[in-house]
Amino acid sequence: MLDINVVRKNPELVKENIRKKFQDHKLALVDEVIALDTQYRQAKTKADDLRAQRNSLSKKIGVLMGQEKKDEANATKALVNAMAKELSDLESTEEPLLDQIKQRMMQIPNLIDPTVPIGKDDSENVERYRVGEAVIKSFDVPYHIDIMEKLAGVDLDAARKVAGNGFYYLMGDVARLHSAILSFARDFMIDKGFTYVIPPFMIRSEVVTGVMSFSEMENMMYKIEGEDLYLIGTSEHSMIGKFIDTIIEEDQLPYTYTSYSPCFRKEVGAHGIEERGVYRIHQFEKQEMIVVCKPEDSQKWFEFMYKTTVDFFRSLDIPVRVLECCSGDLADLKSKSVDVEAWSPRQQKYFEVGSCSNLTDAQARRLQIRVTGKEGKYFAHTLNNTVVAPPRMLIAFLENNLNEDGSINIPLPLRLYMGGKEVLTPKK
């Protein structure tokens, strides 16, 4: 959400930003906001004036009552009543105008960072760099579920029976690997100085509507029946929710958190063939990172955050590339975003395993996350990034560390978490 002052003072800048995102249908919103805002301020000024009159007359009534001058008091009451209708009419326009302004402001996208490449959609995202050799194996790499089944590590049939499509039983070494990766990710981030957090896995509707749009809510969130609670789709929801309507002392910044949570998503909508297995599921687990910082530091943190994910994947011998989202593929709240993609030796292409975003002050303004410092009050910058989200990440892990005999190499950092095992051997 933009500062309405930017829209007032620099509508052309806002429109140019909309054009860069190929959302020309939203151009009209800018002028609508300006018109509604003018109307609102007129109504407010007038209503404030009437309220001031009413307040002073009411005070007078109080004094008159105290002096037992009933008649004068009643005469004054009549004066207030005379303007009551005008005031209530004005008041009934104030709120709807404010709602209409807000509803439009929410649709106007955040100003994109000047470094963001201009493009219509994800086909125009720009590869920034690759790290690690994207190996093409000398043998056929099986589908990830087949690799897991060889290790006796997954049971999707039972999961479908018990919970339905989009769930899984991970078992044995694969389940342990899943936990090992999360534990390693947690310690990896703690070593980087982040604070480990386990947040609530359910949040109130108030928080849900704060942190996401209505359509996101419809398409993602599971509601608990009979309760005002939703299962989180990512720990970012509860982690950013933590800061709603707060004023932070400047010297407390930055907050650098790494949070663990299971994530629940409805995943409404059709998905392609490569999204089967444990690629796109209703339940997964994720180690996340969240930073709340001063505006001048957010770009620095952005770089640090996605590079940390790259380092994490590299420490597990998985080749990755960093793909920068172009203007058209950038969600409205984001100023800049990159996807970290892992190499799939089976598909011989990279696929998304994490996403790093700088929301600048847009999320903070929407949620009223403010900082008070020497220079006065201002909105914080917020960023979020995936450290790792298994079981999707397991796909990349298993494919990259797979040997021809079906065994899986365990990279050094994970061995501590895997009881010292250097390799997983097929069970069948």
Add this chain to the structure above:
RNA sequence: GGAGGAAUACCCAAGUGGUUGAAGGGGGCGGUUUCGAAAACCGCUAGGAGUUGCAAGGCUCGCGCGGGUUCAAAUCCUGCUUCCUCCGCCA
């Protein structure tokens, strides 16, 4: 889950319809005194949002949150949240 009680500013706390847009105390800040400090004394201290104005400033909103009653709400009604005490249940 049930029954009671509570929520007021940085902290404690008074306040049950009208010069309370919030007493009093503590703390903080400034001053007097002092070589310096302590003590004492004097003064200031509501954080925030919006709006208006060139500015100084004005106005509106604001007593956990949301509605309502009233000319007027911290105060009355109502829904919710959180905390405390007790009971029940439970990893």
